[in-house]
Amino acid sequence: MGGTWVTQAMGNLLNEMINYKMERDLILTHYPGYENDYYTINVPGAAPRKLSHEEASQISRRAWSIFVNVDGKGCREICPLPFSQLENIVTDRQEIERLDKMSCKDRLEQIKHLLTPEEAGILEAMLLHISGGTMENSGLWDMIRSQALMMYDPSNFGPIWTTFKLREGQSELARRMFQNSVDHGLQYAFQTPIKAVKDRSSPNRNLVEVITESGTTHRARRVISTIPLNVLHTIDFEPPLSAKRQEAIRIGHINFMTKIHADVKGSELASWNGMRYPNLLMFGYGDGVTPKGNAHIVAFGKDERDTFVPERDPEKVINALEKLHPMEVNKMV
DSSP states (O other), X not given: OOOSEEOTTSHHHHHHHHHTTOSSOEEESOOXXXXXXXXXXXXXXXXXXXXXXXXXXXXXXXXXXXXXXXXXXXXXXXXXXXXXXXXXXXXXXXHHHHHHTOBHHHXXXXXXXXXXXXXXXXXXXHHHHHHSXXXXXXXXXHHHHHHHHTXXXXXXXXXXXXXXXXXXXXXXXXXXXXXXXXXXXOOOOSSOOEEEEEEOOBTTBOOEEEEETTSOEEEESOOOOOOOGGGGGGSEEESOOOHHHHHHHHHOOOOOOEEEEEEESSSGGGGOEEEESSSSSOEEEEEEEOTTSOEEEEEEXXXXXXXXXXXXXXXXXXXXXXXXSOOOEEEEO
């Protein structure tokens, strides 16, 4: 599928791409010049319409700029150091904590009177697209930080977030990183669920035990855990994790968006982008042409786990795609 988007604006990512000689081996997401080279928008309070990609970008940029402008300076004052957000030499921690308690829904209520129906609709859908959650559990501060990471200019959204992909995919970057570690002595075990992590240290020695579901015990002086947040509740830690960490585990991560890849008959939609909100799939993007000459469409929806699981509801997926734009779906991934 080509992997997800990458950017050279992130130092750590760029460093890894350079290490494995992948920083130039990129492909583009956008393919102009095909028949349906336009944007479609369908939101409450406004008539559905076709427009140019540039006009759609202008609508998005204006809505986003109003939403994140909590300091009157496009976030330059409140988040001048996006990689060192707290305890830096510039910002007021109390003000950051105040904003961090606000949800995207809270902020939208503050500024929605400044937006047109199209701006309000595309903004709300975009926020849900970014967070993969709900308006109530998506945090405002993450959007403020995203603004800072875009160099405080929403016109950079496309060039930084949604333009470049690794030709061989992110899986290939991961493979190269892994193989480099193996070449330097890494020992590993796959398909080995962890049951418990226990600190057995004493004043005279450091010792941590990692116990697998099968009963095997691995021992080391130090253990680094990169277990995903939504899995941590299945593991017994001894001594127990801190109250803050336990609270984070109970809350879990919110990103449960829907992502669909579709092979669509004909190449006409390869240049199309569009959105419809509400819809099970809010955004669709033309993402090139397959070797058989069909358009490859990538579509995204918000967290609908309670009522919509694409693997179980393929008819709903096709219906949602057709609501975005008329198309004949050959297959989905």
